[in-house]
Amino acid sequence: MAVSKPLIKRKEYLITEIIHETPDVDIFSITPPDNEIMEFDPGMFVMLTHVSADSKEVTRAFSIASSPTTCVLDFYIHMIHGQLTSKLENSKLGDKLLVTGPYGQFRFVPSEEKKVLFIAGGTGLAPMMSMLKQIKDQSTGTDVALLYSVRYPNEIIRKEELKSLESEIGLNTTITVTRESEQHWDGERGHINSQMISRHVPDYAERTVFVCGPLEFVKAMRTATSELNINSIKVKADVWG
Numbered sequence: 001m002a003v004s005k006p007l008i009k010r011k012e013y014l015i016t017e018i019i020h021e022t023p024d025v026d027i028f029s030i031t032p033p034d035n036e037i038m039e040f041d042p043g044m045f046v047m048l049t050h051v052s053a054d055s056k057e058v059t060r061a062f063s064i065a066s067s068p069t070t071c072v073l074d075f076y077i078h079m080i081h082g083q084l085t086s087k088l089e090n091s092k093l094g095d096k097l098l099v100t101g102p103y104g105q106f107r108f109v110p111s112e113e114k115k116v117l118f119i120a121g122g123t124g125l126a127p128m129m130s131m132l133k134q135i136k137d138q139s140t141g142t143d144v145a146l147l148y149s150v151r152y153p154n155e156i157i158r159k160e161e162l163k164s165l166e167s168e169i170g171l172n173t174t175i176t177v178t179r180e181s182e183q184h185w186d187g188e189r190g191h192i193n194s195q196m197i198s199r200h201v202p203d204y205a206e207r208t209v210f211v212c213g214p215l216e217f218v219k220a221m222r223t224a225t226s227e228l229n230i231n232s233i234k235v236k237a238d239v240w241g
């Protein structure tokens, strides 16, 4: 794999795969024509720009979900029919996107974090998945507990991959479903709170906590970790709102 220094200027990437992962989330994979992918740490994000035929640009931030050890960048994109996501709805394989980055301080450094707790809401799983792939690809031996919240069972992103990670890296996963529906679900239910954290991850005090999701979700997790007397220095958050 060819690796270049972090990019400041924009670079053209091509869409190589689009997976309709859940009713609302598509996974987009992009790769640069020269295969020279940027260097990044899991947890970081890029700015993606769509350029229309009339040269009008729309730019939004997206967390990288793929491992830094591959030649593609994956994104878990909640298709909310907004300005950029409606452009992406109509995009096809081979279409161009401009990429700037990487950016962000929400970074995972395996040599510094031996025991971690990942708390993700919805597409907030993206940066965690990048971290999990690095942990697996580089056999870092990191001890990871994951609390992942979705509204409905059919909104779980990469369900099979998460399952495989349980045996591959010893991932301790708890998925919680927050809304009632007729879909079958015999796992955890309700919003993540301090009781749920201590029930599923009793050694939370020994872990660095990474939280990612919408603003209200991150606020609730700050309250939950504070109730557990987890030092805020040990809580790293990436807010999308």
Ligand SMILES: Cc1cc2nc3c(=O)[nH]c(=O)nc-3n(C[C@H](O)[C@H](O)[C@H](O)COP(=O)(O)OP(=O)(O)OC[C@H]3O[C@@H](n4cnc5c(N)ncnc54)[C@H](O)[C@@H]3O)c2cc1C
Pocket: 045, 060, 061, 062, 063, 064, 075, 076, 077, 078, 079, 080, 081, 082, 083, 084, 085, 086, 123, 126, 239, 240, 241
């Ligand atoms: C650092 C960072 C990383 C991000 N990573 C991701 C990611 O990995 N995946 C991802 O899907 N998004 C991510 N986002 C959000 C993303 O940048 C866009 O805001 C989102 O895709 C909507 O853009 P849009 O142009 O389609 O909608 P806009 O036209 O900007 O917004 C349309 C309307 O929808 C509302 N809205 C915006 N976002 C959401 C949402 N998520 N759910 C419901 N309503 C919303 C807005 O308030 C607005 O009213 C990230 C944001 C940041 C700051």
